[in-house]
Amino acid sequence: MPSLEHAPEHTCGVGGRRELSAPRLRADTPERAGLDPVELGHMVGEVQALTAGDRPWAAGAVVLAGRGPVIAVAEAAGWAVRYASYDPETDTGVELPPTARVPVTVGTPFDLASLTKLFTSVAAVQQIERGTLGMNARIGDYLPDFRAAAAYGITVRQLLTHTSGLRPDLPLYECPDDEARMAMLRAEAPTAEPGTYLYSDLNMLLLQCVLERLTGRTLDLLVQDGITRPLGMTATAFGPCPGAAATEDQRRPWAKADRGLLRGVVHDENAWALGGVAGHAGLFSTARDLAVFCRALLAGGSYGPARILGPDFVELLFAPPGLGFALDQPWFMGELAGRGAAGHTGFTGTSLVLDPATDTFLVLLANTVHPRRRPPDSRPRASLGTHLARAVI
Template sequence: MQAVAYARLRRASAPERAGLDGAVLAALAEEAEGLAGDWAPGVVVVAGRGQYVALEHAAGWALRYSAWDPEAGRGVELPAERRLPMRTDTVFDLASLTKLYTAIAVLQQQERGTLDLDSPVAAYRDSATPPPADGSAAARGATLRHLLTHTSGLRPELPLYDLPPQRRRGRVRDEAPLEQPGTAPYRYSDLNLLLVQDVLTSVTSRTLDALVADGITRPLGLADTCFRPPRGLRRRIAATEDQRLPWAKADRGLLHGAVHDENAHALGGVAGHAGLFACACDLAVVCRTLLSGGAYGSARILAPSSVAQLLAPPGLGFQVDQPWFMGELAGPLSGGRAAGHTGFTGTSVVLDPETDTFLVVLANTVHPVRRGPDSAPRARLGTLLARAVRS
C-alpha cells in the first residue's frame, strides 16, 4: 500500500502524463455519452491515475422529468428551460456508497482504541440502549467484522418505513440472523451497516453525520459531500425517482435533493447504509486518499495499516475483485486487489492499488423510475480504463 500523500489531485495536461492512453480514454468518454439517455438520463465519469485526474466527463441531464407516467410507460419530460444539464460538479445521491464512509469511520475509532473489529457488538451498548433481544445478531455474538463483511446472517433489509418512528432502530437491533454470525455465507444487507451506525453512536456519543464531517469531509475539504443537502444546493443535484406506489415503497413524489432510500429517509436522512450526497470530484479525492495510504496533502484520515484492512479481501464495507461492476479493473491487472462499491441510484467507485488508478461513475439511473439492476455499463467503463493503463 502506497504511503505517498499529494497536496491535491491535479488535472493532467494529457492522459499520457498520468500513464494512461488518450485514445482509450476518449473511447471511455464516448461510451459515457452513449449511456446518457439509454442507461440513465445523465452520467458523470471521473478517471485518473496517481496524482492526476485524466478524464472528467459529463453527459445528459441531471433533471429531465417531472414525473413517471405508468400508463404510458415513460417519463413526463420537463420543458427544455426547466431541465438541468449534467455537469462534472453535479451532486448525486450516493446510495450504498455511504457504506464506505461508515466503514472508514469504524477504522478511525479502532485507531482511537474505542472499539475492536472482533469484539461482540453487544459489548458497545450504551446505557440508553436496551439489552439485545434473545436470538438477535448481537445476542448471538455478531462482531463489527461480521457486519462489515456481510457475514452476520442478517437478511438484506426490513421495511422500517412502515413502522412508527420510535420502533425503527429497535427493530433492526432485535432482528434475528438467518444463520450464526461468522459462519453465515456472504449475504449483502443494509441492516449490517445500520447496526454499525448504532455502535459508532454508542462509543462516541455522536451522530454519524458529525463523525463523517469531522473525520472525513472536513479534513479532506469535501465541500459537496454531506447528508441532508441544503436546499441551496438543489440546482446542482441530480434528481432521482418519482416515488409512488406500487413501483416504490412510499408515496413521496419526485425526489430532487432528498434521499432516495426509503429506510434512510425514515431514519431522518442519516443512515449507515445510505444517505450521503457528493460530486464525482469529491469521490476522486477519497480514492486518492486511500490509494495514498490514508493521507491527502497535510490531512491524514487513516493510518496505512487501517487502509490495508479496509481494502484487503474480502473488504470491510468495500467489495474486492468484482468484475461484474469493475470490468477488467478486477482480475489479473489488479492482482485481485481492486476495491469499490455500487449504489442503487446508479453510482459506483473503483480504486486499484496495483495500478494506482481510480474510476468514479455517477448516474441517475432511477430517474424518473427505478429499473432492474444493470451493472454492465459500469463494467464496460472499468474495462476501458483498465485498457488505458500503460505500464
C-alpha cells in the same frame, strides 16, 4: 477534457492529523497520467451514449478517472433533471420542456446510495485504529439492548464483511416513529448462520448504532469531522442537497413509499425514514470529491497535509474479503478486477473503483432511477472499468 479547476460545485450541508503533505489531485492530459488517450476517449463516448435517446441507461452521468494525482477524464453528459414524473400507463418519463431541464455538470452532486457504506466503514476503522473499537468484539458489548443480535454473538468484523447473517433490509419506513424503528432493529435476529455472507443494509445500520453509542456523536458528524472536512470534501454531506440530480418519482407499487419526484432528498426509503442520516445510505457528493476520497486511500490514508487513516489500517480495509469495500468484482469493475481493486456500487446508479496495483481510480455518478427504478444493469460500469484498465500504459 474539461478542467476541474473551474468546474462549478454545489455544497451540500456543512480533524484529521497533520503530517507530510501527499500530492493533491490536478487535471492534466491522459499522457501525463500514463494513460492511453484513445482508450479514455472510448470511455467518454460510452458515457455520452448512455445518456442519449428516449430510454437512456441514465438521464445524466458524470465519469471521472485518473491515475496517481492526475485526473485524466472528467466528463458530464445528459440531464440532472429531465422528467417531471413517471407515467405508468406508457412506462415512460414525462419529459420536461427543454428550457425547464437541468443539465449535468462535472460539479453536480448525486445521491450516493450505498456508497455511503464506504464512509461508515472508514469511520469504524478510524475507531479501530484509535483502539476504542474492537474488530472482533461482539456488538452486544456496545449495544446490550440489541438483544437478538447480541444473543448470536455478532461481531464488528461480521458487520463490516456482511457476514452477520442479518437479512438484506427491514421495512423501517412503515414504522410510525423513531422509537418503533429502533425497536424493530433491536429485535432483529440473523436469518442465516453468522459467518455466512449475506449483503445487508442492516449491517451498516447496526454499525452506525455502535459508532454513535461509542462516541456519543451522530454519524453525520463522525463523517464530517473524520473524513470530509480534513480531506476538503466540501461538496460531500448527508442531505438535504437542493442542487443534486433528481432521482425517482417514488410511488407505490414500484417503490415502498409515496413521495413524488425526489431531488436533493435521499432516495432510499429507510434512510429517509431515519431522517436522512443512515449507515447504509444518505450521503450526497460530486465526482471530484469522491476522487479525493479514492486518492487518499490509494496514498495510504493521506491527502494534502491531512491523514484520515494510517497505511496499515488502509491495508486492513482492503485485505480480503474487504471491510465495507467489495474486492475484485468484474460485474461492476470490468478488467480492473483481479489484482486487489476495491470499490462499491449504489442503487441510484453510482459506483467507484480504486486499484492499488495500477494506482488508478474511476468514479461514475448517474441517476439511473430517474424517473423510476428498474432492474439494475451494471454492464456499463464494468465496460468503463475495462476501458480504464486497458488505458494503463
